[in-house]
Amino acid sequence: MTPLAQLSLDITWDATLRNVILGSMILGLTSGVLGTFAVLRRQSLIGDALAHAALPGICIMFMITGTRSSELLLLGGALSGLVGTLVLLAVTRWSFVKQETALGLVLSVFFGFGILLLTRIQHSGNSAQSGLDRFIFGQAATILPRDVAVMGIVAAVAIGVVILLFKELKVVTFDPAFAASIGMRPDLLGVVLAGLLVLAVMIGLQTVGVILMVSLLIAPAVAARQWTTSLAGMVILSGIFGMASGVAGSVISSLVDRLPTGPMIVIAASIIVIFSLLLAPQRGVLATYRVRRSRARRFRAELALTDHHGVSRT
Amino acid sequence: MTQATLTNVQTVPPLAKSVIEVRDLTVAYNESPVLWDLDLDIEPGKATAIVGPNGAGKSTLLKAILGLVPIAAGATRVYGAHLDTVRNRVAYIPQRGTVDWDFPTTALDVVTMGRYGRIGWFRRPGKADRAIAEECLAKVGMSGFAKRQISQLSGGQQQRVFLARALAQEADLYLMDEPFVGVDAVTERAIVELLHAVRDAGNTVVAVHHDLESVPAYFDNVVLLNVRLVAAGPVASVFTEENLRRTYHAPANPIGADGTTTTVRAGSEMAPVKAMLR
Amino acid sequence: MSAPTIIMITGALVGASCGLVGAFLVLRRLALMGDAISHSVLLGIVLVFAIFGTRAPLPMTIGAGAIGLLTVALVAWIQRTGLVKEDAAIGLVFPFLFALGVFMISRFPTTVHIDVDAVLFGEIAYVPLYRLELFGRDLGVQAFWTLGTMFVINLAFVGLLYKELKLSTFDAGFAAAVGMSPVLLHYLLMSAVSATTVVAFDAVGAVLVVAMLIVPAATAQLLTRNMPVFLGLSMALGASSAVIGYYLARAIDGSVAGAMATVLGLMFLTAFLLSPTQGLVALVSRRKRQRQDFLRELLVAHVAAKPDGVPVTSLHEDFGWARATTARAIREARDQQRLRLDDAGVLTAPDPA
Numbered sequence: 001m002t003p004l005a006q007l008s009l010d011i012t013w014d015a016t017l018r019n020v021i022l023g024s025m026i027l028g029l030t031s032g033v034l035g036t037f038a039v040l041r042r043q044s045l046i047g048d049a050l051a052h053a054a055l056p057g058i059c060i061m062f063m064i065t066g067t068r069s070s071e072l073l074l075l076g077g078a079l080s081g082l083v084g085t086l087v088l089l090a091v092t093r094w095s096f097v098k099q100e101t102a103l104g105l106v107l108s109v110f111f112g113f114g115i116l117l118l119t120r121i122q123h124s125g126n127s128a129q130s131g132l133d134r135f136i137f138g139q140a141a142t143i144l145p146r147d148v149a150v151m152g153i154v155a156a157v158a159i160g161v162v163i164l165l166f167k168e169l170k171v172v173t174f175d176p177a178f179a180a181s182i183g184m185r186p187d188l189l190g191v192v193l194a195g196l197l198v199l200a201v202m203i204g205l206q207t208v209g210v211i212l213m214v215s216l217l218i219a220p221a222v223a224a225r226q227w228t229t230s231l232a233g234m235v236i237l238s239g240i241f242g243m244a245s246g247v248a249g250s251v252i253s254s255l256v257d258r259l260p261t262g263p264m265i266v267i268a269a270s271i272i273v274i275f276s277l278l279l280a281p282q283r284g285v286l287a288t289y290r291v292r293r294s295r296a297r298r299f300r301a302e303l304a305l306t307d308h309h310g311v312s313r314t
Numbered sequence: 315m316t317q318a319t320l321t322n323v324q325t326v327p328p329l330a331k332s333v334i335e336v337r338d339l340t341v342a343y344n345e346s347p348v349l350w351d352l353d354l355d356i357e358p359g360k361a362t363a364i365v366g367p368n369g370a371g372k373s374t375l376l377k378a379i380l381g382l383v384p385i386a387a388g389a390t391r392v393y394g395a396h397l398d399t400v401r402n403r404v405a406y407i408p409q410r411g412t413v414d415w416d417f418p419t420t421a422l423d424v425v426t427m428g429r430y431g432r433i434g435w436f437r438r439p440g441k442a443d444r445a446i447a448e449e450c451l452a453k454v455g456m457s458g459f460a461k462r463q464i465s466q467l468s469g470g471q472q473q474r475v476f477l478a479r480a481l482a483q484e485a486d487l488y489l490m491d492e493p494f495v496g497v498d499a500v501t502e503r504a505i506v507e508l509l510h511a512v513r514d515a516g517n518t519v520v521a522v523h524h525d526l527e528s529v530p531a532y533f534d535n536v537v538l539l540n541v542r543l544v545a546a547g548p549v550a551s552v553f554t555e556e557n558l559r560r561t562y563h564a565p566a567n568p569i570g571a572d573g574t575t576t577t578v579r580a581g582s583e584m585a586p587v588k589a590m591l592r
Numbered sequence: 593m594s595a596p597t598i599i600m601i602t603g604a605l606v607g608a609s610c611g612l613v614g615a616f617l618v619l620r621r622l623a624l625m626g627d628a629i630s631h632s633v634l635l636g637i638v639l640v641f642a643i644f645g646t647r648a649p650l651p652m653t654i655g656a657g658a659i660g661l662l663t664v665a666l667v668a669w670i671q672r673t674g675l676v677k678e679d680a681a682i683g684l685v686f687p688f689l690f691a692l693g694v695f696m697i698s699r700f701p702t703t704v705h706i707d708v709d710a711v712l713f714g715e716i717a718y719v720p721l722y723r724l725e726l727f728g729r730d731l732g733v734q735a736f737w738t739l740g741t742m743f744v745i746n747l748a749f750v751g752l753l754y755k756e757l758k759l760s761t762f763d764a765g766f767a768a769a770v771g772m773s774p775v776l777l778h779y780l781l782m783s784a785v786s787a788t789t790v791v792a793f794d795a796v797g798a799v800l801v802v803a804m805l806i807v808p809a810a811t812a813q814l815l816t817r818n819m820p821v822f823l824g825l826s827m828a829l830g831a832s833s834a835v836i837g838y839y840l841a842r843a844i845d846g847s848v849a850g851a852m853a854t855v856l857g858l859m860f861l862t863a864f865l866l867s868p869t870q871g872l873v874a875l876v877s878r879r880k881r882q883r884q885d886f887l888r889e890l891l892v893a894h895v896a897a898k899p900d901g902v903p904v905t906s907l908h909e910d911f912g913w914a915r916a917t918t919a920r921a922i923r924e925a926r927d928q929q930r931l932r933l934d935d936a937g938v939l940t941a942p943d944p945a
Contacts, residue, residue, distance in 0.1 A: 040417065045624065045679045094872050095864055101810050104623040105860060108803035112853020115713050115800065120846035136712065137694060164436055171427050175413045181380045181406035182431030182483070183398070211631075211799065215687035218680050225418060226675060229463040234418045258698050260708075263691035270688035277675055285673055338910045340890050345882040351894050387890055387911035416674075 016141060020254050023143040023151055024246030024265065027200075027207050028216065030155040032242025033162055034200045035217035036224065036235045037193050040173050044221075045103055046085065046194075048214035051201045052107035053084025055114025055210050058135050059121060068131055070147050074202045077135070081198055084110045111210070138209035138262035140250040151203050158196045162235070169193065170231050207250065208262040216242060219269035226280035245269035333358045333487055333518045334379055338388035341371065341378050348374045350542045352388070356520055357535055361513045363523040363549075366539035367562050372522040373409065375539065376489050380406055392487065402431055405485035407476050409492050415465050421475045422460040425451050428482030450481040455504060470501030477505060481512075488512060490521040494528075506532050529553060596838065598720040598733055603834025603852060605739035606792045610804035611812075611830030612746050613784045615823050618809035619761050620781075624679070628667065628686035629660040629782070630789045630801040634693035634711055636660065637793060642700065649738040653790045660786025661779065663689060690798075713849040714797035735794065742791045749784050750823070753777065758819060796849035803853035804830055807860055814863040814870045829859055884920065887913070891921045892930050892941065901940035904933065 038044045054077030061067070061076025084106050091102040118132055134142050162169065168189055172179040176186040197217075204213045224237035249265030278285050332355035339352040349371040356362055364372045377383045379390050381397050393400045405428070428450070429443040439447075451457055454474040464472065473493060480488055488509075494502050509532070513519050523529060529536055529549060536553050538544040538561040545557045617626045636656030644651055663685055670681040697706055709715075724734040731737065750757065756777055760767035764774045789801050796804060812825035837852030844851075865872050894911075895902050902910075908918035922939065925931040932940050 039677065039680050040414070042677055042679055044677075044683050048683065091864060094875060095814060095870060097810050097813065097864075098618075098621050098623075100621055101618050101623040101806060104627045104802055104806040105810050105857075107627070108800065109807060109853055109857030109860070112800050112803050112850045113857065114850070116841070116844070116846040116850030116854050118846075119713065119850060120844050123845045137708065167430060167433070167438060168435065170419075171430055174417045174419065174424075174427070175408065177377070177382060177408040177412060178406060178427070178479075179430075180382050181401075181404070181408075181489075183401045184430070212687050212691055214683050215691070218683040219687075222676050222680055222684060229418055229420060230423065231418050256699075260694060260698055263694040263698075266687050266691035267695060270684070270691070273684055277670070277673065283675055285675075288673075338894065340911075342886060345879070345886045347886070347890075351890065351897065385912070386886070387913060389910075389912050416677075 015145070017251075017254055019143045019145055019148050020140040020250045020261075021247055022148050024140060024207055024250035024261075025243045026148070026151045026155045026246075027203050028220070028242030028244065028246030028265075029239045030158050030203055030242075031200045031213075031216040032220035032224070032238035032240070033159055033235050034193070034196050035219075035221040035242070036231075036238045037162075037169060037173060038197060038217050039221040039225070040231075041190075041193070043197075044218045045100075045214065046088065047197055047201060047217040049088055049103050049107040049110075050081045050085055050198060051205065051210045051213035052114075053110035054078065054081040054201065054205060055111055055135065056080050056117055057083075058205075059114055059117035059132065062121060062132060063117070070144075070206055071150055073132075073135070074205060077205060078198055078202050080110065081201060085194065085198075114210075134209075135205045136209045136211060137260035138205070138207045138212070138265075140207050140261035141254055143206060147206065154199050154203055158199045161192065161196060165189065165192065166232070173231075207246070208265055209260070212262045212266045215266040215269060216245070219266070219273045220245065223269075223273045223276035226276040226283050241269070241272050245272060331358065332356055333393060334520070335391045335394070336375075336379070336388070337390070339375075339378060339385065339390060340387040341374050341383055342386045347386075347541060349378065352543050354537065354543055354546055356518065356537075358518050359513065359516055360534040361509055361519040361521070361532065362535040362537060363521055363529050363533040364537045364539055365523055365526065365529060365561070366544075370540040370561075372539055373491050376406070376491055376520070376522060379489065380404070402483070403486045405480035405483040405488045407480050407488070407490040407493060410469065410473055410476060410496065415467075415472060417464065419464055420460065421456060421462050421464060421467065421471075421478075422447055422451060424464060424475050425478045425482050428479040431483060446484075447478075447482050450478040451475075453481055454478045454508065468498070470497040473497045473501060473505065477508060485517070487518045488520070490519070492522050492524065494523070494525065526558070593733075595720045596842075598735075599716055599848065600835050600838045602716060602719045602733070602735045602739060602795050603838060603848065604831035605736070605743055606795045606801075607804055607808065607830025607832070607834045607852070608827040609739065609743045609746050609788050609830075610792060610801065611808040611826040611828075612743075612750060612823060613781065613788050614805035614830075615809040615812065615826040616750075616757060616761065616781055617785060617805060618813060623806045623810075624682050625664060625667070625782070626785055626789075626805040627802045628663050628682050629786050630798055630805065631686040632663040632689035632693075633657070633660050633786060633789050633793065634798040635689045635696070636693075637790065637798075638693050638696045638706065641706070642696065649734070649791065653738075653742075653787050656790040656793075657783060657786040659689070660789060661782055664779070664782045693798075710794075710797060712797050712799055713847040714793065714795050714800070716795045716848045719795060738791050739795070742788055746784055746788060749780070753780070757781070796852065800849045800853050803856050804833075807853070807856035808833070811856070811860045811863045814860075814867045817869075829856070833859065884924070887917060888921045888924045891918075892925050895931055895939045896941040901934075901938040904937045904939055907939065 035044065038047055057076035057078070057080025058073045060080070061073050065072060067073065088102050088106045091097050091105070092099045121132060131142065168184055172184055172186045172189045180186050200217065201213055204216055208216055220238040220241035221234070223241050224234045228234050228237055245265050245268040248268040250261050253259040253261040253264040276284070281287055334354070334356035336352050336354040339349055340347060341349040364375060366372050374383060378385055379392065392404060397404070425447040426439050426443060429439050429446065433439055433443065448457070448460065451460055454477050456471060456474050456478060459467065459471060464475065467475065477493070493505055497505070509519050523533070530553060533549055535547060536549050537546040538552065538557050540561050544561045545552045614626060617623055633656045636659030637652060639659070640652050640655035641647060644655070666685050667681050670676050670684065671678055676684065694708065694711070697708060697711070719735045720733060722734040724731045724737050756767070756772050760772055760774045760777050768774050785805070792801050792804065808826045808830040811829055812822050816822050816825060833852050833855045837855045838848055840855060841848040841851035863871065868874060904922065908915050911918065922931065922933070926933060930941065932942055934940065
């Protein structure tokens with residue numbers, strides 16, 4: 001049997017693999033869609049801080065409840081992610097510390113604190129702790145049917161909000177001053193988008209992990225931008241690219257032993273980006289290079305022509 | 315509130331029944347004043363230029379009228395009412411440089427955004443809205459560029475798209491922030507003609523403007539601003555050498571570093587005045 | 593020397609080295625470039641080990657440091673294409689290189705003796721075990737030599753190019769005009785950051801170096817505006833976080849690197865709230881005072897412009913202020929003898945004479 005046929009058989013029969021693929025698809029779709037807005041609003045790295053800041057919340061939730069359920073742990077992660085984002089806003093608003101410094105500060109300190117708590121939990125020899133480090137690089141194999149259901153509901157809510165508020169999100173992202181002048185609420189919609197970003201990150205932590213989550217917010221959106229001229233096109237394409245990366249990465253990691261999921265999904269998404277940046281028609285690096293070269297050639301030809309005329313006239 | 319504003323109107327006689335009333339307006343960023351105790355009325359059916367040096371608060375005045383910046387003191391009214399009740403009568407064109415022109419959208423789509431205020435929350439633009447948008451794009455001579463990605467438009471074309479978006483709002487009052495910056499001469503003429511057409515149809519146009527030489531040709535009224543109001547009224551009577559000197563050669567900041575009112579003269583930005591007088 | 597002492601000295605050397613080069617990252621608004629470099633050197637470390645089969649400090653620093661510079665160049669290249677916004681360019685490059693590094697570690701674990709834990713928080717506990725031997729003689733803890741050398745190099749780098757670094761940080765255009773090459777300086781600084789990150793890898797891991805690079809400098813920035821003091825403070829904060837972090841880690845039985853980052857975070861929080869000049873507490877009270885002054889000056893100027901005076905009753909409504917705000921501004925202005933309130937309740941400004 002060919003490996004591909006074997007794989008399709010596995011998907012039909014192997015519940016774990018089916019969960020993995022479904023979960024990664026949902027994740028890729030959600031982060032692709034929401035990443036579009038994060039990238040266009042130049043807030044993509046806030047997702048990075050948010051994801052890193054989730055780690056201590058996950059650990060604290062475990063220390064308090066001793067639970068292994070992903071929803072509860074991720075709820076803790078969402079809370080500390082929000083605290084991290086608020087700290088980020090407070091520091092940039094109330095001190096001379098620049099935003100990029102504050103970003104690096106929040107993500108590294110929260111992550112460091114999370115590592116401190118995680119190592120403490122590990123050293124305490126609690127038998128239930130075995131699962132917590134799955135949130136660092138992601139372990140798709142640990143996704144249960146229940147998790148997939150939760151992820152699906154969260155994703156449906158997030159994407160539903162984007163569809164419902166598409167027009168508003170578009171104008172607020174493109175021209176916030178104009179949007180405010182016609183009675184839209186850029187501040188309110190910013191909060192909505194931030195809330196949705198939290199949801200996307202929480203969906204991703206179990207599959208991609210806190211360190212690499214940011215890549216799934218940025219890479220599909222950047223790749224999609226190169227192929228389309230409309231926001232709707234970019235959102236849809238970004239969702240598709242996200243799904244493709246999620247499926248490719250999680251399938252590879254579940255077929256090969258000891259391969260964490262997150263890095264594989266990120267590598268898949270990065271390959272899509274590299275192709276898009278190089279090959280996209282009109283915008284792509286090769287296309288611009290070709291245009292520039294043909295323009296130079298035409299210029300040289302015209303130059304030669306006038307030169308020739310000049311010579312023949314004298 | 316209403317009563318207070320009305321009592322104050324008597325102390326500052328309006329030019330006519332005014333479209334925009336600004337009363338005792340002070341706006342500050344971080345406790346440093348950008349607009350200082352301003353009283354101003356904008357006359358309906360006229361094209362008014364807001365003129366002043368950099369940092370004079372010209373853009374801020376438009377934003378304050380639109381409720382986009384926090385107000386430290388005073389109030390503004392549009393058509394005698396709070397802005398929220400008359401928003402659909404007001405079109406705003408921000409500075410072209412404030413938006414991301416690499417945003418994935420087309421010229422027609424940007425113009426359609428002009429309809430969003432009328433469509434309301436959650437609903438999509440329909441066929442009628444698209445037809446209006448196409449019509450407005452035609453009015454600015456950009457029909458051929460409807461499907462064009464906005465990043466591929468020249469500065470002048472982008473400004474025309476913005477203008478078309480404002481037209482699509484079907485407003486009575488047009489507030490424009492530096493509509494002529496970075497546009498070619500042909501576009502500038504086209505925009506002026508359009509502004510005059512809009513005005514002649516009975517609408518009011520207010521534009522932040524930086525080119526002193528073209529003020530008399532383009533505008534009926536002028537507001538000379540340098541944090542405080544220097545003068546306002548018909549170009550013929552207000553746009554004088556003396557007033558311009560006071561606008562461009564005045565204490566920019568009414569509060570000194572020690573927090574007390576200062577009258578120190580900050581001699582700066584006389585260059586445009588000199589160029590104008592030459 | 594006891595193991596705890598060795599660990600604390602190692603951590604302090606990391607903190608001081610990172611604090612020094614990190615200071616320039618923060619000043620030059622390149623904090624996230626430090627973040628990117630620290631992630632991508634992981635790939636460099638794995639590659640050097642996979643290709644040359646060695647973890648010797650010199651080839652490691654050069655090889656892995658080169659990947660750090662590659663990151664900087666790659667981000668710059670992507671930004672130059674104009675296809676991607678600046679922040680997104682960073683967020684494309686470093687996760688990819690980091691993911692490749694993790695992929696190689698998990699794929700070839702037998703050849704690369706680095707495990708994922710080491711990537712995350714280093715192996716500072718093992719530092720006392722690695723000793724430098726030369727010609728059969730034991731020269732002491734290897735980390736002291738590598739980190740000590742790196743610290744001296746960083747000191748020399750900043751010392752020799754202090755004037756240039758300072759100038760190009762605050763006015764790149766002017767620096768270029770007087771014949772300095774900002775690009776060269778930029779890449780020199782990035783080389784120092786990359787090399788420092790590689791050397792610090794064993795102690796704190798790839799991810800937590802970011803905390804050592806950014807947080808001491810960000811904290812010092814809130815405490816002083818004097819450049820030499822700022823640099824000294826940044827180094828001192830980095831170093832002392834190692835000592836305090838060690839005891840914290842021991843007290844709660846967790847990772848030393850994680851504890852160092854936590855301590856740094858607490859230091860920053862303290863400075864953010866309590867710094868005498870720029871702390872939140874000082875800032876809020878100063879802003880409140882400034883606002884009150886501003887409103888009073890506005891009131892005085894407003895009344896002075898009206899020869900007939902302004903009735904108090906209409907004032908708070910004209911301005912749209914709360915009654916308390918209006919009352920306070922009037923009280924202050926009257927206390928300063930700059931406004932008069934007559935019996936009819938009309939405010940007037942006394943004649944300037």
